[in-house]
Amino acid sequence: xxxxxxxxxxxxxxxxxxxxxxxxxxxxxxxxxxxxxxxxxxxxxxxxxxxxxxxxxxxxxxxxxxxxxxxxxxxxxxxxxxxxxxxxxxxxxxxxxxxxxxxxxxxxxxxxxxxxxxxxxxxxxxxxxxxxxxxxxxxxxxxxxxxxxxxxxxxxxxxxxxxxxxxxxxxxxxxxxxxxxxxxxxxxxxxxxxxxxxxxxxxxxxxxxxxxxxxxxxxxxxxxxxxxxxxxxxxxxxxxxxxxxxxxxxxxxxxxxxxxxxxxxxxxxxxxxxxxxxxxxxxxxxxxxxxxxxxxxxxxxxxxxxxxxxxxxxxxxxxxxxxxxxxxxxxxxxxxxxxxxxxxxxxxxxxxxxxxxxxxxxxxxxxxxxxxxxxxxxxxxxxx
Amino acid sequence: xxxxxxxxxxxxxxxxxxxxxxxxxxxxxxxxxxxxxxxxxxxxxxxxxxxxxxxxxxxxxxxxxxxxxxxxxxxxxxxxxxxxxxxxxxxxxxxxxxxxxxxxxxxxxxxxxxxxxxxxxxxxxxxxxxxxxxxxxxxxxxxxxxxxxxxxxxxxxxxxxxxxxxxxxxxxxxxxxxxxxxxxxxxxxxxxxxxxxxxxxxxxxxxxxxxxxxxxxxxxxxxxxxxxxxxxxxxxxxxxxxxxxxxxxxxxxxxxxxxxxxxxxxxxxxxxxxxxxxxxxxxxxxxxxxxxxxxxxxxxxxxxxxxxxxxxxxxxxx
Numbered sequence: 001x002x003x004x005x006x007x008x009x010x011x012x013x014x015x016x017x018x019x020x021x022x023x024x025x026x027x028x029x030x031x032x033x034x035x036x037x038x039x040x041x042x043x044x045x046x047x048x049x050x051x052x053x054x055x056x057x058x059x060x061x062x063x064x065x066x067x068x069x070x071x072x073x074x075x076x077x078x079x080x081x082x083x084x085x086x087x088x089x090x091x092x093x094x095x096x097x098x099x100x101x102x103x104x105x106x107x108x109x110x111x112x113x114x115x116x117x118x119x120x121x122x123x124x125x126x127x128x129x130x131x132x133x134x135x136x137x138x139x140x141x142x143x144x145x146x147x148x149x150x151x152x153x154x155x156x157x158x159x160x161x162x163x164x165x166x167x168x169x170x171x172x173x174x175x176x177x178x179x180x181x182x183x184x185x186x187x188x189x190x191x192x193x194x195x196x197x198x199x200x201x202x203x204x205x206x207x208x209x210x211x212x213x214x215x216x217x218x219x220x221x222x223x224x225x226x227x228x229x230x231x232x233x234x235x236x237x238x239x240x241x242x243x244x245x246x247x248x249x250x251x252x253x254x255x256x257x258x259x260x261x262x263x264x265x266x267x268x269x270x271x272x273x274x275x276x277x278x279x280x281x282x283x284x285x286x287x288x289x290x291x292x293x294x295x296x297x298x299x300x301x302x303x304x305x306x307x308x309x310x311x312x313x314x315x316x317x318x319x320x321x322x323x324x325x326x327x328x329x330x331x332x333x334x335x336x337x338x339x340x341x342x343x344x345x346x347x348x349x350x351x352x353x354x355x356x357x358x359x360x361x362x363x364x365x366x367x368x369x370x371x372x373x374x375x376x377x378x379x380x381x382x383x384x
Numbered sequence: 385x386x387x388x389x390x391x392x393x394x395x396x397x398x399x400x401x402x403x404x405x406x407x408x409x410x411x412x413x414x415x416x417x418x419x420x421x422x423x424x425x426x427x428x429x430x431x432x433x434x435x436x437x438x439x440x441x442x443x444x445x446x447x448x449x450x451x452x453x454x455x456x457x458x459x460x461x462x463x464x465x466x467x468x469x470x471x472x473x474x475x476x477x478x479x480x481x482x483x484x485x486x487x488x489x490x491x492x493x494x495x496x497x498x499x500x501x502x503x504x505x506x507x508x509x510x511x512x513x514x515x516x517x518x519x520x521x522x523x524x525x526x527x528x529x530x531x532x533x534x535x536x537x538x539x540x541x542x543x544x545x546x547x548x549x550x551x552x553x554x555x556x557x558x559x560x561x562x563x564x565x566x567x568x569x570x571x572x573x574x575x576x577x578x579x580x581x582x583x584x585x586x587x588x589x590x591x592x593x594x595x596x597x598x599x600x601x602x603x604x605x606x607x608x609x610x611x612x613x614x615x616x617x618x619x620x621x622x623x624x625x626x627x628x629x630x631x632x633x634x635x636x637x638x639x640x641x642x643x644x645x646x647x648x649x650x651x652x653x654x655x656x657x658x659x660x661x662x663x664x665x666x667x668x669x670x671x672x673x674x675x676x677x678x679x680x681x682x683x684x685x686x687x688x689x690x691x692x693x694x695x696x697x698x699x700x701x702x
Binding site for chain 2: 233246254
């Protein structure tokens with residue numbers, strides 16, 4: 001059946017090696033091993049490109065001028081970007097955008113090294129980062145793509161609408177509140193039977209924009225918060241898990257746990273989310289609508305580095321941030337960047353925003369997306 | 385080197401110049417490959433060393449005894465990670481060595497007919513083929529839910545022992561150590577078994593001939609005779625345990641502080657720290673991570689040297 005060992009399939013190779021080693025004494029096991037080996041490997045056929053989308057309209061016209069744009073960066077908006085790119089490719093088969101969700105830090109690094117057409121980051125470029133951009137590429141053009149918000153997800157039997165005051169979530173994150181029936185938590189949850197179990201706080205162990213957004217809020221909201229704000233902080237308590245999906249899995253697995261994660265991940269894994277108290281003192285249920293209120297009416301700086309660590313609005317969900325895409329003012333391949341700016345205009349339009357809402361992101365308020373669209377005009381995409 | 389080849393075989397006189405030059409070429413070719421592997425290691429160590437230089441200059445040896453890892457303050461120390469690496473590997477060895485050597489003894493003796501023994505050998509070796517991310521997932525979804533009540537019981541009843549002084553939150557050093565034990569078990573079992581099978585049959589026959597029981601033969605003849613092989617297997621296993629990244633990152637809890645010596649508490653290892661932080665690191669943090677990697681290099685080297693000393697001492701007693 002297999003005249004040669006198929007080295008493109010490591011499992012099969014390993015199996016066939018074992019089989020030949022034990023064949024003489026052990027025919028039946030060999031047969032089983034062969035079956036296992038076959039089952040674990042698909043035949044060696046070329047794989048389809050990941051952006052193809054799968055719908056009939058996705059196939060680009062043969063020999064047409066397909067534009068392949070590549071970008072890299074933040075993981076938090078990755079589900080939205082993938083969906084956007086797929087949808088846009090379905091409507092414009094000539095444009096293929098590939099995105100590598102390697103994290104904001106790596107995204108910025110690749111952008112500054114000039115190895116991508118665009119970068120993506122959860123925290124806006126710093127002044128010293130702006131200076132490292134290659135001179136030939138001009139300025140960095142930073143535009144927001146969407147808003148995202150961070151929620152407290154928890155796992156507690158029989159408690160469906162946990163309310164956390166500022167005092168309560170500050171105490172949980174700094175480790176001063178150790179059990180669920182602490183007076184600071186029960187105070188706002190009248191009629192809810194909170195157990196005496198210990199609280200397991202789950203945080204991100206890898207450097208992450210989500211942690212950055214979350215700790216920026218803690219710095220504003222918690223007078224006793226000592227660890228500062230950043231992508232990696234020294235957590236005074238808790239368990240670290242890798243990635244938004246790691247945190248979600250940890251919370252799902254551990255009764256009595258609570259942690260922070262990007263809303264779309266918590267929503268997807270059907271975790272319970274706590275209502276938290278905002279600056280105005282109201283308890284706000286995390287929804288894209290309540291989070292969008294935090295972005296409304298804010299003063300936007302020229303580089304769109306809008307930061308609302310602790311929004312004042314009455315009905316606004318408080319832990320909210322924008323996420324950004326980075327372009328070069330003088331792109332090396334103007335045609336690709338031109339395709340990308342056209343994509344951005346689509347993403348800022350109603351269908352793009354519709355998808356953002358569906359996936360649990362905050363569509364940009366109209367005034368913000370209009371300004372961002374005009375910022376895209378400063379990119380020199382005219383073909384020389 | 386070349387001259388040894390020329391005189392090693394009586395056939396040499398009759399061989400043509402071409403055959404001899406092929407011989408020489410083979411010797412030099414293999415030498416080049418062997419040296420290249422050594423050089424590769426040196427090149428990696430040098431590169432890691434150069435990248436770590438800013439952190440080495442800033443923190444010096446204090447890096448090894450400080451347990452702060454603060455990106456915001458730019459203060460880095462890897463004590464927590466060094467401690468975590470050593471403790472998880474030690475737990476893993478403590479569990480895997482007796483079991484692995486036991487498996488090796490059982491599978492190298494004739495307790496079972498080959499028809500039953502061969503599948504067991506095969507299955508034990510197959511444990512080594514499971515990817516570490518699968519071990520990690522299995523740890524999260526099966527092992528930890530199973531272990532946590534045990535940990536809670538230990539803490540409640542034996543909490544006065546410093547090893548069990550904290551309440552387990554789920555993941556922790558104990559879970560990471562246990563999964564590491566399972567991961568290194570096949571390495572120890574397979575290599576120890578090979579070492580014991582390779583013990584000359586004359587030794588065994590002589591022992592029986594002198595009236596030794598099977599117990600005596602195993603513990604006084606076979607194990608000492610296979611000792612260097614077993615120790616080699618244990619060293620390979622320890623190397624894997626200290627460097628293992630994915631499964632440990634998923635199970636150890638990634639807490640960058642040592643708050644107690646409890647094995648139920650959370651910790652981190654050098655490799656889990658690297659896996660967690662490298663992607664988003666910048667500036668001095670990258671350099672500090674490289675320094676931590678260099679420390680892991682050093683740890684592995686020290687452990688290997690120690691093992692070599694142990695093996696030599698025991699081999700002399702034979």
